[in-house]
Amino acid sequence: MKRFDPAALPGFAWIAVGALVLLWAPIVTMVVYSFNASQSVALWGGFSLEWYAAAAGNAAVQGAALRSVVIALCAAVIASAVATMAALGTTRRGHFRGRQAIYVVINQPLMVPEIVTAVALLIVFAAVKVATGYTGLGYLVLAHSAFCVPFAYLPIRARLEGMDRSLETAAADLYATPWRAFRHVTLPILAPGIAAGAMLAFVISLDDVIITEFVKSAGQDTLPTYMLGQLRRAVTPEVNAISTALLALTVALLTAFFVLTRRSDTKP
C-alpha cells in the first residue's frame, strides 16, 4: 500500500516556485522599468532617475502625496485610539451581553464589499456636503478612520489576549489605582500591539482607492486615485516611479511591523 508522504508530493515544489514567480515577476518588472531612461514603457533605454525626478517635480503628485500621508496619519491615530479602547473593553472580561454585537460592528468593514461602503458614503456625504457647505478633508479622514478600525483592533486584541492578567492584579494588590495600573503596567506591555495596529491602519489607509475615489471632492486626489486617473489616460513611466516609491514605503512599514510583532512574541 502506498503511503502518503506529506513532504514529497510530486509537483508541489514546482507549483510553489511558480506561484512565487507569478507573485513577484510583475512587481520586479515594474520596479526595473521605473529606472528606464526610455520614454517607452516597453523598451529598455538605460538606467535613469528621470521619472522619479519628473514625479517629484509634479505639483499634482506632491499634493496627492501630502494628502495621502496626512489622511493616513489621522486615520492611523484615530483608528488605533478607538480600537485600543474597544479592545480593552471586549477582551479579558467576563462574557457580557452584546459583546458579539460589538465584534460584528467592529469587523463590519471587513465583510462588506468596499464598493458598497463607498457608494453608501457617497450618498450620505453628498447630502451632508450640500447641507453644510463643508467640503474639506474631514470626510476622507472620517471614512478612512472607520474602515481602518478592524485592522487596528485585531493586533491590539491579539496582544491583549496573550497578556498575563496577574501583573495587573499584582499592581492592584500593591495599592495602584486602576488608572495607575493601566498607565504603568498595561499600557507599556500593550504598546507594541498598538504600534502594530497603527501601522497596519496607516498602510491600509495609504492603499485605499475605491472609498477615496467616491468620497473625495474635486481636487482631493490621493496618490492612489491620482494614479487611477493617470492609468485611465495614457500610462507614463512616471506611474512606475510613483508605484515603486509607494512599494518601498509599504515594505519598510511592514518590515517594522514584523519586527514589532516578532519581538513581542519572543518576550516571555
Added chain:
Amino acid sequence: MTGRAAPPTAERSEARTGWLLSTPALLLLAVGATGPLLVIVVYAFLEKGSYSGVQWAFTTEAWFQVLFERDIFDDTVSLADAHLTIFWRSVKLSLATTALAFALGLPTAWYIAMRPPERRAVWLFLVTIPFWTNLLIRTFAIMEVIRNGGLLNSALLGLGVIESPIQILYTDAAVLIGMVYVYLPLMVLPLYAAIERFDMRLLEAAHDLYASRWQALRRVVLPVIRPGIVAGGILVFVPSLGAYVTPRLLGGGKNMMIGNFIELQFGQGRNWPLGAALSLILLAIVLSALIALTRLTQRETGA
C-alpha cells in the same frame, strides 16, 4: 478578581465598562460605515432624480430595473440582458478566480508548511509583501505584463510560440488572470496557517491503521485543513465578487463586473436608486456566501 465567581453587580459593571470603552469605536463606525449602509436601503426604494440623486417618493422601480427594462417608446417590458450578463460574468469570474487560486494556493501553502522553520519564514515574507502591496499597483504591474507589447507577449514572440501578440488585455481572461494574481496571497496564507497546525504523525497513525492514501487524505488531512480552505475561499471569493479596480483596468469598458456597474449608476448612468439596489444585491450575495461557508465549517468541526 477573575478567579472568584463574580456577583451579578460586578458582572453588570463589567458589561457597562465594556460597552463604555467600545463606544468611540462604535460611534466612528456608525457614522463612517454602518450607518450609511442603512441609508442605501432607503435610497433603493426612492425615485431617481432628473439630473442625479433622488426624489423623495416611494417606488420599487429600481428593483424592477435590476432585471427588466421598459422600452422608451411603447412601454413593453423585456429582460435586461445586459444586467444579467454582468451578474453572470461576476459570479463566473469570481468562482473561477477562487478555484484557480485554490489550485495554485494549496500546493504552495503545503510546500511552505513542509519547509524547515527558518526557510518557512522567508517564504511567508515573500508571499506577504505582495499581499500588502497596493492593489492598484499590483493591477498596474500585471497589466504591464499581459498587454500587447508586454513581458508575456514579448517572451512568447521571442520563443517563437506565437507569431503575433495575443490580445489578453481588455478580455475576461485578463480580469481572471488579474484577480488570481491579486488575491492569491489571500488563499495561500489561511491555507498555510491550517496546514502548519496539522500534526503529521496523524498521517503515520492513519497508515498504521491501514488507511489508504486517499482515505488518509479524506479522513485525516481534509477535516483538519478545512477551516483554512473555507477561510481562503471566503477571502478570495468575497473581494472578487465586489472587485472594482481590477476589472476596470484590465477588462476595459466592455467587460464590467457588478462593482463597475454599480459605479456606472452613480456616474454616467445617473440612476442612484438602481445603484443602491444593485449594491444591496451584491451585499446579500456576499453575506449569504459568508454565512453558508461559516455554517459549513461549524457543522464539520462539530461533527
